[in-house]
Amino acid sequence: MKSRHWVLWLPPLLSGALFVALWYGVRAATGLQSWILPTPEEILAAAVREHALLLRAAASTAVGALGGFLAAAVAGLLLALALGGARWLRNGLYPWLLILQMTPVIVLAPIIVLWAGPGLPGIITVTFLISFFPIVVNTTQGLLSADAHMVDLFRMYGATRRQELQLLRLPGALPYFLAGLRIAATLAPIGAIFGEYLVGNAAGGTGGLGFLVYSYNVQIKIPALFATGLIGCLLGFVFVAAVAGLNWALLHHWHDSFERHDR
Amino acid sequence: MSVQPPIVQFRAAGKRFGAGPPVLADITLDVAEGEFVSVIGPSGCGKSTLLRLVSALSPLTSGDLRVAGTTPERAREHLAFVFQEPTLLPWLTAAGNVELPLRLRGVPAAERRAHAGGLLALVRLREAGGLFPRQLSGGMKMRVSIARALSRAPRILLLDEPFGALDEITRNHLNEELLDWRAKAPFTALFVTHSVAEAVFLSDRIVVLAANPGRILAEVPVPFAYPRTAALREDPAYFATVAGVSRRLHAAEEERSA
Numbered sequence: 001m002k003s004r005h006w007v008l009w010l011p012p013l014l015s016g017a018l019f020v021a022l023w024y025g026v027r028a029a030t031g032l033q034s035w036i037l038p039t040p041e042e043i044l045a046a047a048v049r050e051h052a053l054l055l056r057a058a059a060s061t062a063v064g065a066l067g068g069f070l071a072a073a074v075a076g077l078l079l080a081l082a083l084g085g086a087r088w089l090r091n092g093l094y095p096w097l098l099i100l101q102m103t104p105v106i107v108l109a110p111i112i113v114l115w116a117g118p119g120l121p122g123i124i125t126v127t128f129l130i131s132f133f134p135i136v137v138n139t140t141q142g143l144l145s146a147d148a149h150m151v152d153l154f155r156m157y158g159a160t161r162r163q164e165l166q167l168l169r170l171p172g173a174l175p176y177f178l179a180g181l182r183i184a185a186t187l188a189p190i191g192a193i194f195g196e197y198l199v200g201n202a203a204g205g206t207g208g209l210g211f212l213v214y215s216y217n218v219q220i221k222i223p224a225l226f227a228t229g230l231i232g233c234l235l236g237f238v239f240v241a242a243v244a245g246l247n248w249a250l251l252h253h254w255h256d257s258f259e260r261h262d263r
Numbered sequence: 264m265s266v267q268p269p270i271v272q273f274r275a276a277g278k279r280f281g282a283g284p285p286v287l288a289d290i291t292l293d294v295a296e297g298e299f300v301s302v303i304g305p306s307g308c309g310k311s312t313l314l315r316l317v318s319a320l321s322p323l324t325s326g327d328l329r330v331a332g333t334t335p336e337r338a339r340e341h342l343a344f345v346f347q348e349p350t351l352l353p354w355l356t357a358a359g360n361v362e363l364p365l366r367l368r369g370v371p372a373a374e375r376r377a378h379a380g381g382l383l384a385l386v387r388l389r390e391a392g393g394l395f396p397r398q399l400s401g402g403m404k405m406r407v408s409i410a411r412a413l414s415r416a417p418r419i420l421l422l423d424e425p426f427g428a429l430d431e432i433t434r435n436h437l438n439e440e441l442l443d444w445r446a447k448a449p450f451t452a453l454f455v456t457h458s459v460a461e462a463v464f465l466s467d468r469i470v471v472l473a474a475n476p477g478r479i480l481a482e483v484p485v486p487f488a489y490p491r492t493a494a495l496r497e498d499p500a501y502f503a504t505v506a507g508v509s510r511r512l513h514a515a516e517e518e519r520s521a
Contacts, residue, residue: 149350152320156344157415159367167366171354254354254395 038223046223047230053212058231061208064120065192065239068127072184075128076135077177083136084143084169101133105191109198118199123208126195131184135177142176143169175255178247185239193232209235268332269293270419270451271317276326277476278312286312288476290326296418299445299452301462301469303508305516309477310455314421317453318344331418338419343412343450347424349404351396351411357403358383358392361410375414382410385444402433409441413448420450427457435493438464442491459508464495469508473515480518481511 020040027037034042047054083090105126116125146169154164196210207215209232216225252258271294278287287309294300302310315321316328319335330338343364351360358379365375383392386406396404405425412420426434438461445452456462462469466485473480485504487495495501 147350149346149348150352152318153344153346153350154367156318156320156339156342157364157367158339163367167363168352171352174354254397256353256397259397 035220035222038226042223043226043230046221047227050224050227054209054227054231057208057212057228058235061189061192061196061210061232062235062238064123064195064208065127065188065235067120067124068191068195069131069184069188069239071124071128072132072135072188073181076132076180076184077139079136080139080143080173080177081165083140084173090140097133097136100129105129105194106198113199122199123192123195126198127188127191130191130194131187134183134187135180138180138183139173139177142173145176146172175251175257178243178250181243182240182247185243186236188239189232189235267296270296270331271453272327272329274327276316276323276328278309278316278321278323285476287316288478290477290479292470292479294451294453296451297449298468299454299466301454301456301466302472303456303459303462303469303512304472304477304480305474305512306457308472308474308515310472311423312477314344314423314453314455317419318342318421341418343415343417343420345408345412345420345422345425347427349396349401349408351404351407353396356393356395357388357399357407360396360407361414363411364415378414379410382414385413385447386410386440401429402437405429405437409444413444413450416448417450420452422452422454424455424457426461434461435496439491439493441465442489446490459505459512460496463501463505463508464491471508471511471515473518480515483508483511
């Protein structure tokens with residue numbers, strides 16, 4: 001088994017190298033200028049040059065992303081509990097949830113600034129709106145997916161509804177909740193950057209990565225703009241890695257997804 | 264045995280789902296306390312429904328059913344159920360699963376842990392209490408499932424093809440052990456199976472159902488004294504009984520296709 005570990009790291013390394021080679025190739029073949037298509041080394045150089053600004057902005061974005069993500073996790077779980085508990089509530093609320101999810105956030109942005117205020121509250125609200133849906137949908141599905149025989153057994157053995165929720169439905173929904181969190185973790189930093197771009201400028205001065213996107217764009221600092229994207233991407237990886245860690249900590253003892261096939 | 268009233272008493276009991284055709288019709292059957300009764304019949308004859316009626320998971324639609332002298336709903340505290348799948352909670356250890364019914368009853372942790380330990384020892388899984396279901400084999404999971412049912416100290420154990428998914432050797436072992444556990448912690452058993460050999464090995468009596476609608480075609484007493492051991496499977500009288508029940512079962516299946 002050990003000899004096959006290369007399957008894990010070699011393919012992504014190769015595809016990455018191929019991608020970078022292609023990038024240089026396109027640049028050389030087309031003769032595009034740096035401000036249209038910077039090379040990876042120009043982007044890295046810009047990242048180093050602008051690192052103080054980028055790091056401060058990333059920290060600011062991380063706060064907004066984390067705030068919106070946590071709010072989405074808590075509210076998503078609570079709403080899923082309500083939806084999982086009563087069919088009438090599910091039927092009554094689900095269409096509205098869909099409508100909220102389908103409405104482009106960009107349309108809501110002015111309203112969000114009006115209601116939540118500019119700056120961090122608005123950014124958290126945008127992040128929340130973008131990342132909350134997968135958590136609600138997944139967790140509700142999980143709460144409804146309890147094994148029918150287990151439900152029979154709980155009823156037969158005189159379990160209260162609270163016991164059924166606590167000992168059967170909630171633990172059963174945990175993998176679904178975590179899958180929702182995993183999707184939300186990829187969306188939250190994007191949501192925060194988007195939020196900063198839409199409503200964050202009104203905060204004045206101390207913008208996050210979304211503000212830098214705006215600022216580098218108007219200054220036509222394209223390598224720095226790419227560097228901002230890179231940092232945003234890294235921030236996303238931090239979020240995903242944190243959820244992956246949580247997933248492992250909570251599930252690896254018992255869940256089939258951690259089954260080792262080399263036994 | 265005859266002085267006590269039957270612990271399960273079907274009187275012209277019937278069951279249909281909605282406006283559909285009857286699944287079970289005119290079931291009249293007594294099960295005495297301590298008796299081991301197997302129910303056998305072609306698929307779709309309502310064997311599992313019969314158990315669901317006794318456990319009040321499904322109400323009957325005609326006739327009468329008394330369990331432990333009362334209605335099935337009120338008799339639930341005397342019952343335990345074992346399904347074909349072990350239906351263990353994957354996030355609880357084997358011991359946690361065995362404790363579950365006691366936890367639902369509000370038994371204090373220390374007490375239920377001690378009780379579960381004893382039951383795991385009974386089903387020869389003393390060392391496996393800390394393992395999670397995915398670390399157990401199919402046979403071990405079924406032992407845990409039965410130990411969980413026994414933790415309720417049930418007067419009546421309902422078993423719905425519990426060994427149907429296991430290989431024959433494991434199945435035979437578990438058949439022998441089930442009788443052994445029953446000798447140590449007595450219960451009345453209502454056992455649904457597809458296997459005639461298993462039914463004969465385990466039971467005092469075998470009820471053969473016919474299908475469409477499910478009804479009792481024959482009741483066959485099994486003449487062997489307990490305790491029964493693996494040696495019974497080599498007894499010519501055992502073969503003869505198996506052959507006799509098989510004939511009744513084939514008759515039931517032919518009636519269905521006729």
